[in-house]
Amino acid sequence: MPPLDDLRRRDFLRGVAVAGAGLLGRRVLADDPRAKVVIVTCADSIKENDQADSGAVRRMMEKGICALAGVSDVEGAWKRFIRPGDRVALVDSGTWLNNVPEVVVEAMRGIRLASPQTASLTYCFHDDKKPDWMAQLRSGLQAASLPGEVLRGGVYTIPGKFHEQDFTTIVMTPTLKSHSICGVSGVIKHYATMSKQHVSVFHPNAMETCGMALGEEFNQHRHLVIVDALRFGKMTAGPQFYQKSLIFGTDPVATDVVALEVFLKNCTTGNQLPPDRHRTLAGTQYHAGISDRARIDLTELTV
Amino acid sequence: MRRKLPGLFALLLLGSGTARAGDDPVPALFGILRGGALAPGWSLAGKLEAFRGEGIYDYMDGAGEIPRACGFVALAAAPFRHQGGLEVTAEVLRMSSDADAFGISSLWRDPAARKVALTHRACLRGGELFSWRGAYAIAIREPRTGRLTADPAIALARALERRIAAAGALPSLLRCLPRRGCVEGSARYFHGKYALDTLWFRSDNVLRLGADTSVALADYSRPKGRAGVVSYPTKRRADEALEGWRRALGAARGANGAWLVDTREQHLGAFAAGSRIGIIFSAPDRASRQSLLDAVRAGVASPGPAWSDG
Numbered sequence: 001m002p003p004l005d006d007l008r009r010r011d012f013l014r015g016v017a018v019a020g021a022g023l024l025g026r027r028v029l030a031d032d033p034r035a036k037v038v039i040v041t042c043a044d045s046i047k048e049n050d051q052a053d054s055g056a057v058r059r060m061m062e063k064g065i066c067a068l069a070g071v072s073d074v075e076g077a078w079k080r081f082i083r084p085g086d087r088v089a090l091v092d093s094g095t096w097l098n099n100v101p102e103v104v105v106e107a108m109r110g111i112r113l114a115s116p117q118t119a120s121l122t123y124c125f126h127d128d129k130k131p132d133w134m135a136q137l138r139s140g141l142q143a144a145s146l147p148g149e150v151l152r153g154g155v156y157t158i159p160g161k162f163h164e165q166d167f168t169t170i171v172m173t174p175t176l177k178s179h180s181i182c183g184v185s186g187v188i189k190h191y192a193t194m195s196k197q198h199v200s201v202f203h204p205n206a207m208e209t210c211g212m213a214l215g216e217e218f219n220q221h222r223h224l225v226i227v228d229a230l231r232f233g234k235m236t237a238g239p240q241f242y243q244k245s246l247i248f249g250t251d252p253v254a255t256d257v258v259a260l261e262v263f264l265k266n267c268t269t270g271n272q273l274p275p276d277r278h279r280t281l282a283g284t285q286y287h288a289g290i291s292d293r294a295r296i297d298l299t300e301l302t303v
Numbered sequence: 304m305r306r307k308l309p310g311l312f313a314l315l316l317l318g319s320g321t322a323r324a325g326d327d328p329v330p331a332l333f334g335i336l337r338g339g340a341l342a343p344g345w346s347l348a349g350k351l352e353a354f355r356g357e358g359i360y361d362y363m364d365g366a367g368e369i370p371r372a373c374g375f376v377a378l379a380a381a382p383f384r385h386q387g388g389l390e391v392t393a394e395v396l397r398m399s400s401d402a403d404a405f406g407i408s409s410l411w412r413d414p415a416a417r418k419v420a421l422t423h424r425a426c427l428r429g430g431e432l433f434s435w436r437g438a439y440a441i442a443i444r445e446p447r448t449g450r451l452t453a454d455p456a457i458a459l460a461r462a463l464e465r466r467i468a469a470a471g472a473l474p475s476l477l478r479c480l481p482r483r484g485c486v487e488g489s490a491r492y493f494h495g496k497y498a499l500d501t502l503w504f505r506s507d508n509v510l511r512l513g514a515d516t517s518v519a520l521a522d523y524s525r526p527k528g529r530a531g532v533v534s535y536p537t538k539r540r541a542d543e544a545l546e547g548w549r550r551a552l553g554a555a556r557g558a559n560g561a562w563l564v565d566t567r568e569q570h571l572g573a574f575a576a577g578s579r580i581g582i583i584f585s586a587p588d589r590a591s592r593q594s595l596l597d598a599v600r601a602g603v604a605s606p607g608p609a610w611s612d613g
Contacts, residue, residue: 050447181366198360200360200364200368203497204497205506207365236444237429237430237444237449271502
């Protein structure tokens, strides 16, 4: 089934669940369609001096999006997720463990292949704090023949201003790192940082409520998540492990559950915080996606 | 301890040991940061920034909860570049007291990381170096590659510390903990639940921690376990917290007024003594728990000498 139809069906079932609260709700969600997540790994994608190979990243992006869409044509694959009338926000990883710029560039390149109405790279206030990173990003966009006008500051602020925009689709490229209040940061926490509420609202108790932002503020958007797992971070200390993977999914919760699973194979949290807790609650309490690993189909590919 | 220093220049450049309500800590923080440029081979590579109180979220978002759980007052940061090519961010945090500067440093450090002799024992791990002096905690970070060259980083930290007047003392609450068997570099000190969560997570604030409570804890190798002392403003608050802990964990009564919890993996225990609670957060067996309970009880009743390092 095409991904867009998948999304519509899930929205429909979610509506049925809400409408039939108590009678059908949990039962229908339990029978919800399975989520699909794709991991693409390339040994040549990045060196341990943090230098990425843009050609390898492009091949990973193309292979991943095609596998997620279930088609072999790259442009056709992106069009499964991005429609002509869409107004797309590409959201970068934010501060501390910045994206490898090549990942953001390739994501924007893919989005534009699908010819949406608008495509904006809503970067997280790096102008003053990360001028070198911004310079690399601008250079990468230019090398990929992408206009600098896609860059849009002032939206991904803390608190976020996404609610003031008319975006239909969120594409994001979060990174994962061990984290001092949620165990391991990732996709769901990233949505909380985009909330119209200050993210500190979601901080208590290992960020147990952070799925609320995804489940309630971003439930009218369509989602495409591309986890930048080229390297995983260690709190504020930079990379701790070069995983050399990208992780693709349209269900942010399911993608985050898989990303955490990959993270924990080679990385430590460094504290006693349960990193799966907010992910599980995002699925079970905020109905923001599938957190049950048994209902997530995983495809692993190499380039 | 706070020192009186002659002249406005000294007040601007030299940090004091204890923050005073109404002081603007930022001029002193900037003075300390500018001292980094005096380190051999180092120069300031950008503008100085400062964040006060809840403004720390604009700098480090969720990670800011940990300093806030440790008596955070203000933070200043600046990028530095070394002639050898190393680029770092230096952060100086003004905390409420010497004890709190030790406290945030103790939460950041890793007992398994390389230890460096600065004013106090500092910690170098991956792309970060942590130290403290007086009421100031210092972090030097290289987050891009996560690799920090030791010698230049230590020289920079040393230059920053030179701008801070008093060396500072470790929290007196540590004196209630046994020194014997303590894992080097494992002692922690803080006030709020966010910090405890990183060491012993529960979704409820079972110990009723807040800005007016203090926690000292440490890991032990023999007997093995994690033991701590929580200090409350009043005996009543301590009794209420112990009662909450006992009920939440379903503790059973033990000897000498202690309450005990036994699970398949862990053995916990707690007791109240005046406005303090002694807690064994984890022990692998009952005998280790009892030894730690006895040692903490003795320390609470008759605190030992001041700790020179944690």
